[in-house]
Amino acid sequence: MPFSILHFADLHLDGAFTGSRLPATLARNCREQLRKTLRRIVDLAQARGAHAVTVAGDLFERARLSPDTAAFLISEFERLAPIPVFIAPGNHDAADAGSLYQRGRWPENVNIFASNRLTERPLTKEISLWSAAHRSPSERQNFLSHFHLPQPSSTHLPILLLHATLVATPSPSNNTHAPVTLEDIRQAGFPLALLGHYHTAQTARAGNTVVVYPGSPEPLGFDEPGQHGVIWLQIEPGQPPKIETVPLAELRFETVEVAVDDCNHRDQLFDKMMALPPARDFNQAFVRLRLVGSAPSSLFLDLPVLTQRLQNHFAFVQLENLTQPAADLQQLAQEPTVRGAFVREVLAARETGADGPASQQRYMDALAYGLQAFNQEDIALR
Ligand SMILES: [Mn+2]
Incomplete structure (x- = not known):
């Protein structure tokens, strides 16, 4: 035996x-x-x-x-x-x-x-x-x-x-x-x-x-x-x-990527997230929705509002904003303006100072916040 x-x-x-x-x-x-x-x-x-x-x-x-x-x-x-x-x-x-x-x-x-x-x-x-x-x-x-x-x-x-x-x-x-x-x-x-x-x-x-x-x-x-x-x-x-x-596990953690490129406003994004398999099948799981791609300029990624709307449909849902600023960064970096100088400096700092994805993401967050401020938009916390 x-x-x-x-x-x-x-x-x-x-x-x-x-x-x-x-x-x-x-x-x-x-x-x-x-x-x-x-x-x-x-x-x-x-x-x-x-x-x-x-x-x-x-x-x-x-x-x-x-x-x-x-x-x-x-x-x-x-x-x-x-x-x-x-x-x-x-x-x-x-x-x-x-x-x-x-x-x-x-x-x-x-x-x-x-x-x-x-x-x-x-x-x-x-x-x-x-x-x-x-x-x-x-x-x-x-x-x-x-x-x-x-x-x-x-x-x-x-x-x-x-x-x-x-x-x-x-x-x-x-x-x-x-x-x-x-x-x-x-x-x-x-x-x-x-x-x-x-x-x-x-x-x-x-x-x-x-x-x-x-x-x-x-x-x-x-x-x-x-x-x-x-x-x-x-x-x-x-x-x-x-x-x-x-x-044996009862717990389950799932990360799902959601591209925001085709969403002009947040109701489109909300509907897209609701149509994902996790909303239907993973209702016992902890779900992290990772937003990726470039947000169209009209899309305001108000994460607290979106999270609140999604909460009724998931056991636990967390949004993570990994989107790129929609603007053409290389083109902005050419501008002879304060905004151009800001983009140049952040991109240069990212080249030399970034170690690991978390650090890379912080530079992208800084760019997104800075560009929103230059454009006098509401700041969407990432
Ligand atoms: Mn261990």
Whole structure:
């Protein structure tokens, strides 16, 4: 019979959900959903008869964890007994001396890898787990540097469990959380690595080595679109593991681009947004409508007014204005006027000073505000 493992990571219990500017009540509902999702993970492990549950870090957010959630977490894992749980602490739930991992009263079926050196725990006679902890939120070491498994043998199956950043090449900068390459994992002798840290599920392979990120069981914001869940593995020594993605998430974040070029007034834009699939099908989702293109000069993008009108039709909707000023900027920059000088200077500053899309967008916002002021129009906040 194959050995079955339910693997998950990055649940982020008590996470703030601040990255997506959700209203406080919705953020609280999302935190509540994370707890429900932990219950569903425990239910799933029991219903499917898991032989073990593995957690690759960021189980909770250490800085925000309430005593109530801590007690809830411990009792949920207690409910899993006798199924063993194996935890590799990550950067958000680092196993420092004051952490719940070091101070909590965990039940016997919970095994916490609290050392920052890889240690081994047997799962069966043939299969064992190797894991280590982030001991601080700023753990930068490669846990596999200079590491080799003792006595490699064809009948023994060692599995790596770790909160780590899979990188293509060894990173020259020092600000990556526990970087590791696929080659590090292969050379260390692990045919299977169960990782956490990336919130989008992914699998990577090199030769006979398989690396699995389950992603976050629930998405934590607009930068985590699509389906989320956990991983179900069936393992038999000598055979490639069977890897199944189990969708579980109740939360959903979707971003939809809306071109404004053909909208001469905001009722046209409103109708266009109402005709989008999310208004009909995604009414359980958090929807971000990203306005793109060039706004015709008559269109006034009054975001608060538009948002208010849309609110009745979405569970949550957020407008983001990434439109370009409609004017021909290169032509304006030629003008021998104060307005021309303004456009020249902002465009030049954008050339030299912009690092990343957010910064680029700030220059475009400045241009849009400035041009509206020069044209003595109402200023539409972006
Ligand atoms: Mn995380």
